[in-house]
Amino acid sequence: MAKINDTKILLKDLSEKKGTYLKYETEEVITWCNGCGNYNIQNALKRALTLEGFEPDKILFFFDIGCNGNGSDKIGGYTFHGLHGRAISAAAGACVANPNIKVIASGGDGATMSEGINHLVHAIRNDYPMVFILHNNHNYGLTTGQASATTPRGFGMNGSPDGVIADPMNPIEFVLGLNPSFAARSFSGDIKNMTDVFRKALKHKGFAFVEILQVCPTYNRATPQSWYWDRVKYTSDIKNYKADNLKKAKEIVEDFEKNIYLGVIYQDSKRENFVEKLPNRKNITTASVEEVNYCSIEKLLKEFE
Numbered sequence: 478m479a480k481i482n483d484t485k486i487l488l489k490d491l492s493e494k495k496g497t498y499l500k501y502e503t504e505e506v507i508t509w510c511n512g513c514g515n516y517n518i519q520n521a522l523k524r525a526l527t528l529e530g531f532e533p534d535k536i537l538f539f540f541d542i543g544c545n546g547n548g549s550d551k552i553g554g555y556t557f558h559g560l561h562g563r564a565i566s567a568a569a570g571a572c573v574a575n576p577n578i579k580v581i582a583s584g585g586d587g588a589t590m591s592e593g594i595n596h597l598v599h600a601i602r603n604d605y606p607m608v609f610i611l612h613n614n615h616n617y618g619l620t621t622g623q624a625s626a627t628t629p630r631g632f633g634m635n636g637s638p639d640g641v642i643a644d645p646m647n648p649i650e651f652v653l654g655l656n657p658s659f660a661a662r663s664f665s666g667d668i669k670n671m672t673d674v675f676r677k678a679l680k681h682k683g684f685a686f687v688e689i690l691q692v693c694p695t696y697n698r699a700t701p702q703s704w705y706w707d708r709v710k711y712t713s714d715i716k717n718y719k720a721d722n723l724k725k726a727k728e729i730v731e732d733f734e735k736n737i738y739l740g741v742i743y744q745d746s747k748r749e750n751f752v753e754k755l756p757n758r759k760n761i762t763t764a765s766v767e768e769v770n771y772c773s774i775e776k777l778l779k780e781f782e
């Protein structure tokens with residue numbers, strides 16, 4: 478177990494915003510394994526929030542069950558730790574009730590691509606105004622390394638020691654098939670790229686899907702840090718790549734074995750989000766949460782006596 482102790486390095490280029498960054502730090506004891514990608518993911522998220530000027534009291538975080546969920550008390554802000562696979566559904570309710578706060582949900586590949594996949598599908602279709610971060614470490618880490626829907630075929634895991642039979646899902650390819658308004662991918666070894674992607678996701682007004690390819694040195698030895706560094710490339714490396722072309726976006730994510738592109742893969746920044754499309758909210762300037770009134774139901778109940 479370790480405590481956050483590398484704050485000086487992380488503060489280096491945040492200049493006058495260091496004070497905001499420090500508000501995101503907590504004193505809770507970290508329980509992630511040494512070398513876990515969750516350290517960098519959370520640090521990059523704190524950096525992005527700081528650089529975009531978000532104070533912790535304007536953020537509502539939703540965490541799923543899993544190793545990523547153990548970060549729920551390691552970040553300043555309002556946090557909700559939900560049931561397995563259900564972080565998105567709770568977050569969707571919150572962002573519709575109060576679009577004036579930034580809602581950020583996180584989940585692992587185990588929860589999100591299996592029992593919670595229905596919530597992912599319909600959150601994308603509805604384009605709820607929130608950020609969702611998929612921590613894809615290719616296994617169920619918290620329950621000691623069982624295969625998930627993204628574990629590479631043939632790789633031996635706890636519970637499937639002879640090797641996984643099914644082919645793995647490619648989450649961002651799946652998401653692009655649902656016509657999302659924002660889809661991005663980054664890698665837990667690259668804090669700079671993650672920070673950049675998170676900043677763009679925070680500025681997006683609809684459902685921003687961000688897949689982070691996360692190293693899990695304890696249980697995922699199939700795709701360690703070096704495996705990714707040998708394969709990652711950036712959308713900026715593609716000549717004239719524009720993220721507003723869905724067909725091209727689908728083409729560049731097909732290959733996730735040799736050339737793994739990072740960055741904003743697709744964005745439709747003009748699309749109206751769920752709240753903007755609601756007919757009964759047109760021309761209303763208050764948020765639903767501001768219209769909550771307490772009223773007695775005694776009179777109503779009397780009608781049924």
Ligand code: SF4
Nearest residue numbers: 509510513544618693
């Ligand atoms: Fe991180 Fe893997 Fe350890 Fe979980 S099991 S804390 S994902 S290294």
